[in-house]
Amino acid sequence: MTNISNGATEFAGDMLSGYSSAYSRYLSLVPGAGVVRRTVDARATTRLVLGGGSGHFPWTAGFVGAGLADGAALGDVFTSPSAEQIYRVAKALPPAGGVLFCYGNYAGDVLHFDMAQARLRGEGVDCRGVVVTDDVASAAADNSAARRGIAGSLAVFKVAGAAVARGDGIDDVERIARLANARTRSLGVAFAGCTLPGAAEPLFRVEPGSIAIGLGIHGEPGIRTVPSMPARELAALLVGALLPEAPAGNSGRVTAILNGLGATSHEELYVLWGGIARLLGDAGIEVVMPEVGELATSLDMAGCSLTLSWLDDELAELWAAPADTPSFRRAAGQVPVADGKQLAVAVPKAEVADSRDVNGRDAGGRLVEQGDGGAGPEVDLARVALAAMLAAVSKAEPELGRLDAVAGDGDHGSGMARGLRAAVDTAGLGHRDLSSLLRAAGLAWSDKGGGTSGALWGVLLGGVADGLADDGQGYSASRVVAAVSLGRDRVVEAGHASVGDKTMLDALVPFVDVLRTAVESGAPLSAAWSGAAQVATEAAAATADLRPRVGRARPLAERSLGSPDPGAVSLALCLTAAGSVLAAPPA
Known part of the structure; x- marks a missing residue:
C-alpha cells in the first residue's frame, strides 16, 4: 500500500513536484503536465517526448535527460496524460525540425497523443507518433500491432534518444524507433498485485504459492496462473516464451532488460538474471549491455518482466551510446561513436499555449473568469x-x-x-x-x-x-x-x-x-x-x-x-x- 501520501487525488502531482525538485539539475517542471530537459543536445534537430501514466517510475519521467528523452508528459496514476498535457510539454521545448512522441499502446494514450499531434500539426509542427508493442502476452504474434507496451519501451526510447542526440532528422529517428519496436519482445509475471494510492485493497491478488503470467504494468492481472517455481524454471519460462519470437534474419545479438515491478528486491532479480544469462548463452545469443533493475514499475507490485531486443549494428551502437538522466546513465566511450562529446545549450523559458478562448484557462493552466x-x-x-x-x-x-x-x-x-x-x-x-x-x-x-x-x-x-x-x-x-x-x-x-x-x-x-x-x-x-x-x-x-x-x-x-x-x-x-x-x- 501507499504509506506516504497527502491524499489519492494529490499523489501524482505531489510526486512530480518532488521529483522535479530533486533532479532540477536535469529537468524543469511543466506545471500540471510533465517535465522537460534543462539542456538539449546542440546537434539535435528533433525532440523526443515520452508519455504515460504515473505509478511506473522511472518510466517515463526518469528517462528525461542527455542522450535520451527531451520531455515526458505524465497523467494521473495508471492514467494516460491528456492531449492538453502532451501539447504543453511539447510546446515547452525549443522549436526543432520535428517532434517524435513515443508511448505505450494503450487506448487512452493513443487517443490523447493523436489529438495533441493534430493540434501541433495545425500549428505547422512536424510530429510523429510511435507506439510500443512489446508485450507478447497481450496479443498473438500475427496481431502484434494490438500488443501493449511494457518495459521493452526503454529499448525503443533509448535508441531513439541516441539518434536525436547525434543529430538525426525526424524521418530517421522515427525509422529507428519503429525498427527497435519491431525487434523488441517482453513478458511479465506477478507474485502479488499492486494497490492504488488511497485504496484499501490491491487491484488483484495472486494466491500464495502461485505466479500470474502475462500481467500489465497498469495492474492488469495475468492471463493465466501457474504454481510457484524455482528461479531456474522461471528463467526458462521467460526465455522460452521470447526466443521463438526472434525476428527473421537477426544477428544473434540482443540487449536484455530484466525489470522489477516495484516490490521485488534487486537481489532476487540478480538470482533470476543468472539463470536467464546461462540460457541465452546456451542458445548462442550474445547479450549486449543488459540492464537489471526497476525501470518500469507498477507501484508496489511484486513481479518482474524480461525483455529481449534484437540488435543490428546501428541499434547496438545507439543502445550503447552515452546517456545521463536521473534513472538511466551510461558513460561515453563504451563503443566508438562519431563524436563522443555531449554538447548542450540552454533551454529557453518554458512556453505554454494560452488557451483561454477554448477552455477558460490562461497560459499557466488557471481558470479565468x-x-x-x-x-x-x-x-x-x-x-x-x-x-x-x-x-x-x-x-x-x-x-x-x-x-x-x-x-x-x-x-x-x-x-x-x-x-x-x-x-x-x-x-x-x-x-x-x-x-x-x-x-x-x-x-x-x-x-x-x-x-x-x-x-x-x-x-x-x-x-x-x-x-x-x-x-x-x-x-x-x-x-x-x-x-x-x-x-x-x-x-x-x-x-x-x-x-x-x-x-x-x-x-x-x-x-x-x-x-x-x-x-x-x-x-x-x-x-x-x-x-x-x-x-x-x-x-x-x-x-x-x-x-x-x-x-x-x-x-x-x-x-x-x-x-x-x-x-x-x-x-x-x-x-x-x-x-x-x-x-x-x-x-
Whole structure:
C-alpha cells in the first residue's frame, strides 16, 4: 500500500513536484503536465517526448535527460496524460525540425497523443507518433500491432534518444524507433498485485504459492496462473516464451532488460538474471549491455518482466551510446561513436499555449473568469446537468473502480469523477452560449480525466458542441438529437470500436437510436431522453455477457465475462442524471 501520501487525488502531482525538485539539475517542471530537459543536445534537430501514466517510475519521467528523452508528459496514476498535457510539454521545448512522441499502446494514450499531434500539426509542427508493442502476452504474434507496451519501451526510447542526440532528422529517428519496436519482445509475471494510492485493497491478488503470467504494468492481472517455481524454471519460462519470437534474419545479438515491478528486491532479480544469462548463452545469443533493475514499475507490485531486443549494428551502437538522466546513465566511450562529446545549450523559458478562448484557462493552466455575454437558460440547464452527472458518478465511484479492476487497472471511477469535476468547474465560468460551454467542459474533462474515457468524453461533448453551434436556430429537440448523433459519430471514429466490442458505445448507440425515434414520433425531449437513458442502462448491464474486443480489457476477455463494462455503466449513469434535470429543469 501507499504509506506516504497527502491524499489519492494529490499523489501524482505531489510526486512530480518532488521529483522535479530533486533532479532540477536535469529537468524543469511543466506545471500540471510533465517535465522537460534543462539542456538539449546542440546537434539535435528533433525532440523526443515520452508519455504515460504515473505509478511506473522511472518510466517515463526518469528517462528525461542527455542522450535520451527531451520531455515526458505524465497523467494521473495508471492514467494516460491528456492531449492538453502532451501539447504543453511539447510546446515547452525549443522549436526543432520535428517532434517524435513515443508511448505505450494503450487506448487512452493513443487517443490523447493523436489529438495533441493534430493540434501541433495545425500549428505547422512536424510530429510523429510511435507506439510500443512489446508485450507478447497481450496479443498473438500475427496481431502484434494490438500488443501493449511494457518495459521493452526503454529499448525503443533509448535508441531513439541516441539518434536525436547525434543529430538525426525526424524521418530517421522515427525509422529507428519503429525498427527497435519491431525487434523488441517482453513478458511479465506477478507474485502479488499492486494497490492504488488511497485504496484499501490491491487491484488483484495472486494466491500464495502461485505466479500470474502475462500481467500489465497498469495492474492488469495475468492471463493465466501457474504454481510457484524455482528461479531456474522461471528463467526458462521467460526465455522460452521470447526466443521463438526472434525476428527473421537477426544477428544473434540482443540487449536484455530484466525489470522489477516495484516490490521485488534487486537481489532476487540478480538470482533470476543468472539463470536467464546461462540460457541465452546456451542458445548462442550474445547479450549486449543488459540492464537489471526497476525501470518500469507498477507501484508496489511484486513481479518482474524480461525483455529481449534484437540488435543490428546501428541499434547496438545507439543502445550503447552515452546517456545521463536521473534513472538511466551510461558513460561515453563504451563503443566508438562519431563524436563522443555531449554538447548542450540552454533551454529557453518554458512556453505554454494560452488557451483561454477554448477552455477558460490562461497560459499557466488557471481558470479565468469570462463574461456571460447574454447566455440563455440552456446554459444554466447544462451546468445543472453536469453537476448532477458528477453527483451520480461520485456516488458510484467505488463500484465503477471495482468493475474496472476486473480486467483493467481500477481507475475508471476516479478518472470519471476527476474529469467531471473539471467539467463542472469550467462550466461554472461565464460562457456565451451552450456550444462554448460544452466544448470547454469537454476539453477540461479530457485534460483532467485522462485515460480512454477522458478522451472519449471530450470527443463526445466536442461533437455535441459543434452540432449546437450558436447560429440563431435555437435548440429544438430534433437539433439536440442531431448534435448527440454527431457526438456519437465522433466517438466511433476516435475509438475505432463498434457495438459488441464491450465499450461505452454499447450504451451510447442504442441511446441515440431510441432518442431519435422518440423525438421523430413527437415525444417531448425530456421524455424521449429519459426513455433512451433507461435503454442505455439496460444495454450497459447487458455488456456483462460480452467479451471485450478492444482496449485494455481485451487480453483478459474471459475474466470480464459476467461483469458489465465500466465505461458503458458510467455513461448510462450520466445520461440518466442529465435526463432527470431535463425532466425537472431549474427555475
